[in-house]
Amino acid sequence: MSIHGRIAVSFLVPLVTALVAALPAAAQKKPEVNPAPEFIPGQYLVRLRTPGIIGSSAIQALEEKAKGKVLRVHENQNFVLLQKPLIQSAEGALMDIQSTDDVLLVEPNYVYRVNKTANDPDLGKLWGIRNSGQQDSSRQAGVAGIDVDAERAWDITTGSKDVVVAVIDTGVDYRHPDLAANAWVNEAELNGKPGVDDDGNGFVDDVYGASFADPAKPTGNPMDDHGHGTHCAGTIGAKGDDGRGIVGVSWDVRIMGVKFLGADGSGSLEGAIQAIDYATRMGARIQSNSWAGGGYSKLLEEAIQRADAANVLFIAASSNSGGNNDASPVYPATYNVPNIISVAAIDNRGTLADFSNYGRTTVHVAAPGVNIHSSLPGSAYDSWSGTSMATPHVSGVAALLVAHDAYATHYQLRQRILDGARPLAGLRGKVSTGGVVNAYYSLTGQAPPEDPNDPAKWLQQSANFSTPHPYVKKELIEWELSIPGATQMALYFSKFQTERTYDTLTLKNRAGQTIAVLSGSMDDSFSPIIAGDYVKLIFKSDDSIEKYGIDITGVAFR
Structure with a gap:
């Protein structure tokens, strides 16, 4: 079905109905729901x-x-x-x-x-730490100030070698030139006898951490054979002001490598439990977890609860399936343990990444996670994307907070991070804080300012358009909307439920240029900002999986 319409200010007039061609068949589709736990x-x-x-x-x-x-x-x-x-x-x-x-x-x-998503390997910039509007590795221009505000935070503290962050992941290349100076060292093992468990913790020669990639044979060597953990470690704490490579959010810190994910990027529940317990026992006040999978596990939850009891902040990636964690929990980020911070990913323009999971209540804050440049094993660097890359930004901010106030409890640290999140319009309803992590406001305790580009603060006018509920297969609907005299507009979606990627709403300006292609779940949210006084909307559905559809009930403008 095809419908064309025009809205002058807030009015819709249907014009034409016709058939449209089919889009890819159901057999070619990727499921939107989370798959059965592996x-x-x-x-x-x-x-x-x-x-x-x-x-x-x-x-x-x-x-x-x-x-x-x-x-x-x-x-x-x-x-x-x-x-x-x-x-x-x-x-x-x-x-x-x-x-x-x-x-x-x-x-x-x-x-x-x-939780890494494959990405363009071109050289990127550290826009997550300092965004001046530069292009990322995909050549997308950023929006100045969409970052973790690290430079202002560094005027207060650049970190401390007394703070230990465990990177529970694929391991860490503790010999990397940008990481070696900040690698955690188990002094008892370093100064002990080779082949002997000098500190009596059950692990031999665990100088830089431990590995549980083979839970049957844990070792004292967390060397990274994949790259993911080293990339996360660089964002947290690559050595700063040393004239080489990159800088982490926390210049000075101790990175403990705790490996349970193998060379293929996967690991077991058994290994995860051992890894968390090791990090807790060895004194890591912050545990950075850029991994997800499996179903609900009481045993894994208990390991996180033991960390909670030990005053440990547990920071976890929300996952990369683009789903709503409120409706379909993803673990470990969604466990109801009070020391957890669940992290979503944004791009360099402040938009929630299309792969990022979200949740009005179960995902807490967003952080830079698209085309993030960081360290890789063997002195290398590259740009990767994922909520995995967002999570270490939050872990780095947490490390700065501990360096600034060593006596703060993990609950106080968590609250400061959430209270300091800077509001972004595109995150309203997507994360509980509605904002992106901000090191400066978290350190100073100042209330972050409102988003100056938030359409909710603009003039508002009602609109009235809805797709059929549910919409039908092979549907094409077009509208036009104009607000005479407006220089910017944003549509308000009271309801937006379509099959992600396959059933889309395209926004075009008067010149016919595409502004955005929207899909998935966007209830109670505004569209991206549209420059000018006109927008054309094109809704298309394919030949399978019909959802509720779209209700546009307002338009903001200025």
Whole structure:
């Protein structure tokens, strides 16, 4: 169906109806919903009812009743890793284990993955730290001031070597020229005997951190064999004012490498729990987590709760599926533990990245995450995108806060970060603060100013347009809207629910140039700002998955 209309100020007049050509078939589509959680086939984490008793008799009884083999015992966390035959379905295996009298809890050994999105490898700029309007590596011009306001913060503090940030990831290249000076060092192991667990923490020669990429054989070497963790580490704390490479948000800091994601960017629930507990035990006050996956895990939640009890701030990526975490939780970012900050990603113009997850209540703040230039193993640098790249910006700000006030609790740090977020119109309704992390306002406690380009502060006028609810397949609807005398406009969407990427609303100016192509979920939000007094809107749907559609009930202008 095709509908054409014209709106003068706030009026819509339908003109024409016609058929349009089909768009790609359903078989070519990517699902919008989160896929079923991935886990290691046949492996389950099992907690017995009697705490602290995981002796040989208990293991033997479990193996017999659950018809499996205990691969490893984790006495400190009170669970075992059980292997079941691969020919048995996951549902059947879970039922077998749950029916065992001695079992209190059973969970699949979930798989977690990095949150990097592939990107143009051209040299980028550190717009996330200082945005003067320069182009990023994709040649998109930025908007000055859309950054974490690090330069003003550095007039107050550039960090401290007493602050330890754990990068729980693919490891860290602690020999990188921009990271070596800020690498965390376990002095007991550095000055101890090779091949000996000098500090008695259960790990041999863990000088720069530890690796749980193979949970069966943890090692004391967190060297990065992927790149993701090193990229995150550079944004947090690449050495500043040293005449080379890049600078992190915190010039001076200690980066602890805690590896549980392997060379392919994936890791297990078992490894994640061990990694978090190691970082907590070894004194990392800030834990930076640029990974997601799996389903809800009580055992993983408990590891984060142990970190919470140890005064640790847990900063996590919201994920890269473009979904609403309020409706479809993503872990670990969405656990209801009070030490968590969940982070969305914006580009250098302050727009929520199209891949970024969001959530009015469960995602807390945004940070730069598109075409972020940072360190890679072997003295290299590159620009990557993802909520993975946004998260270390927040971790770096947290490190500055701890350096400035070492006695602040993790709850106080969290609140300062949220209170200091600078409002951006495009983040209203997308993150709980409605803003982007700001180091200066978080450090000073000053109230950040309102967004001067927020259409909510402009003149308002009603409008009245709706697609059919739900819209139909192969639909084409066109409108025109004009506000005589306006120099800028923005449409208000009271409801906006379309299939992301495939069912779109295109905005064009009077010259026919495309201003934006919108899709997905944008309830209670304004469109990108439209220069001039005119806009043409084109709604197209493909031949599958019809959603609610769009209600435009207002227009802001100035």
